[in-house]
Amino acid sequence: MDIKKYIASGILELYVSGSLSPEENLEVQHYAIQHPEIQKEIEAIEVTILELTAATSPGLQKDSFKTLKSELDDVIPFTPDSLEKRTPWTTYLGWAASVLFAVGMLWMYLENDKLKTEIEITEQERQTLEEQIRQAKEVLVEKSETEQLLNQLRNKDINTVALGGQTVSPESYAKAYWNKSEQKVYIDAKGLPEPPQGFTYQVWSLKLDPLTPTSIGLLDDFADNELLIFELENPNESEAFGITLEPEGGSEGPNLEQLYTLGAVGP
Amino acid sequence: MDLDALVKQFQKKDSYAFEKLYGMYAENICGVIYTIIKDHERSQELCQDVFVKIWAKSDTYDTSKGRFFTWILNIARNAAIDELRSKTHKNNKKNLQLDSFVGILKHDKDLNTKIDTIGLQSLLKGLKEKCILLIDLLYFKGYTQKEAAEELKKPIGTIKTRIRACISEIRKNRNL
Numbered sequence: 001m002d003i004k005k006y007i008a009s010g011i012l013e014l015y016v017s018g019s020l021s022p023e024e025n026l027e028v029q030h031y032a033i034q035h036p037e038i039q040k041e042i043e044a045i046e047v048t049i050l051e052l053t054a055a056t057s058p059g060l061q062k063d064s065f066k067t068l069k070s071e072l073d074d075v076i077p078f079t080p081d082s083l084e085k086r087t088p089w090t091t092y093l094g095w096a097a098s099v100l101f102a103v104g105m106l107w108m109y110l111e112n113d114k115l116k117t118e119i120e121i122t123e124q125e126r127q128t129l130e131e132q133i134r135q136a137k138e139v140l141v142e143k144s145e146t147e148q149l150l151n152q153l154r155n156k157d158i159n160t161v162a163l164g165g166q167t168v169s170p171e172s173y174a175k176a177y178w179n180k181s182e183q184k185v186y187i188d189a190k191g192l193p194e195p196p197q198g199f200t201y202q203v204w205s206l207k208l209d210p211l212t213p214t215s216i217g218l219l220d221d222f223a224d225n226e227l228l229i230f231e232l233e234n235p236n237e238s239e240a241f242g243i244t245l246e247p248e249g250g251s252e253g254p255n256l257e258q259l260y261t262l263g264a265v266g267p
Numbered sequence: 268m269d270l271d272a273l274v275k276q277f278q279k280k281d282s283y284a285f286e287k288l289y290g291m292y293a294e295n296i297c298g299v300i301y302t303i304i305k306d307h308e309r310s311q312e313l314c315q316d317v318f319v320k321i322w323a324k325s326d327t328y329d330t331s332k333g334r335f336f337t338w339i340l341n342i343a344r345n346a347a348i349d350e351l352r353s354k355t356h357k358n359n360k361k362n363l364q365l366d367s368f369v370g371i372l373k374h375d376k377d378l379n380t381k382i383d384t385i386g387l388q389s390l391l392k393g394l395k396e397k398c399i400l401l402i403d404l405l406y407f408k409g410y411t412q413k414e415a416a417e418e419l420k421k422p423i424g425t426i427k428t429r430i431r432a433c434i435s436e437i438r439k440n441r442n443l
Contacts, residue, residue, distance in 0.1 A: 008431065009427055009428070009431070010426075010427030010428050010429070010430050010431030010432075011427060013405075013427075013430045013431055013434050014405065014412050014426075014427065014430065015333060015334075015337075016333075016334060016336075016337060016406075017337070017340075017405040017406045017409075017430075018333055018337040018338075018340060018341050018409065019405050019409075019410060019411045019412045019415065020333075020411075020412065021411075022331070025331065025332070025333050026331060029330065029331065029333075042334070044438070045434060046334060046336055048434055048437050048438050048441060049336075049406055049434075050292075050295055050336065051386075051390065051441060052387075052390055052402075052406070052437060053294075053295040053296075053298045053299050053340075053406070053407075054294040054295050054298055054386075055298065055386040055387040055390060056298035056299065056301060056302045056368055056387060057294040057295070057297045057298035057301065058297060058298070058301045058307045058310055058311060059294075059297075059311075060293055060294065060297060060311070060314075061311050061315075064293065064311075064315065065286055065289050065290075065293075067315065068289070068315050068318055068319065069282065069286075071315065071319050072282075072319060072322050
């Protein structure tokens with residue numbers, strides 16, 4: 001179909017004036033939907049006719065629609081007020097309400113965020129405090145352990161034996177605190193060098209006549225023992241204590257060539 | 268809101284939509300009525316009556332009847348012609364001859380008239396008499412193309428091409 005020719009035919013002018021038959025009306029509508037140029041042309045013709053007819057108007061009476069409206073109510077009542085009254089202030093009220101709501105939501109969101117942050121900070125503080133308490137407890141435990149140890153060493157039943165350095169290590173020294181009634185010996189190994197890798201110190205209870213060594217224990221985990229005081233069981237009637245360096249795990253009998261310290265129990 | 272949506276709302280008896288449409292077309296409807304009955308006050312009254320009718324008949328309009336403006340234009344023309352034929356009017360007015368819409372330029376001697384004659388004159392500038400006659404028949408009197416062809420003793424094809432040429436001239440005048 002030749003759209004330009006169709007427009008030029010004048011049928012659209014007759015469509016706007018209402019001079020066509022119903023069949024021709026339908027035809028024009030059909031083409032107008034299919035071709036936007038035709039729809040545009042119809043609108044342009046209508047605008048021209050609107051201008052022409054408006055130019056013949058005798059003018060409207062004052063408040064003509066108000067007067068009309070009062071007449072209309074007698075014919076068919078207007079739709080309910082809610083639909084009818086779209087006065088600006090209700091619109092503004094709606095907008096104002098939604099803006100207020102949005103601001104409120106934003107405020108709530110920010111408040112919530114603030115509270116969350118506060119909770120996080122509190123949680124962190126709580127953890128820090130817990131850590132401090134834990135450390136304080138540890139200190140207390142250590143302190144009480146140390147105190148207990150000190151009390152043990154200060155016990156009046158304790159027999160203190162000084163062990164002097166021997167040929168292998170003349171600089172070395174140690175002390176044995178022997179509580180005979182409780183059958184315990186505390187070895188203070190502060191004066192001994194750290195044993196080399198794969199070796200450990202072994203403590204011997206000695207009978208002197210004849211010389212009979214009895215192992216009473218190893219000074220294991222030497223490097224990790226901060227105080228370097230070891231608690232050992234000693235049920236023997238010891239006359240002397242000696243400390244030798246032995247392979248890890250200890251030996252059946254002492255290697256006297258590696259005797260570091262030795263001391264006799266006083267009367 | 269576009270026209271189609273506005274008309275749909277109006278058909279749902281939405282008075283806000285109706286007020287909008289009234290604002291868009293009241294001057295046109297009143298103008299067409301005035302060119303037919305040529306009575307200032309009476310045409311304003313009749314114009315209001317026509318809009319009451321449009322409101323009451325809103326559900327009878329559908330797009331198959333053409334443009335919304337064409338539909339209300341038709342209602343207005345019929346109402347004005349009925350008015351012209353009524354006896355009450357005959358008693359009021361002696362001169363009943365149906366001259367063209369341009370007649371209002373001569374008819375209206377009322378100095379208080381609100382008719383935008385300057386606008387009308389400039390729109391019709393340079394238009395031939397046969398154009399004005401055809402525009403009057405088709406747009407202001409509601410003749411069908413067949414009726415116009417018979418009235419002017421011209422084939423329908425000529426009516427079509429002539430109205431196209433006439434309206435095109437007004438469109439040119441609008442753009443001046």
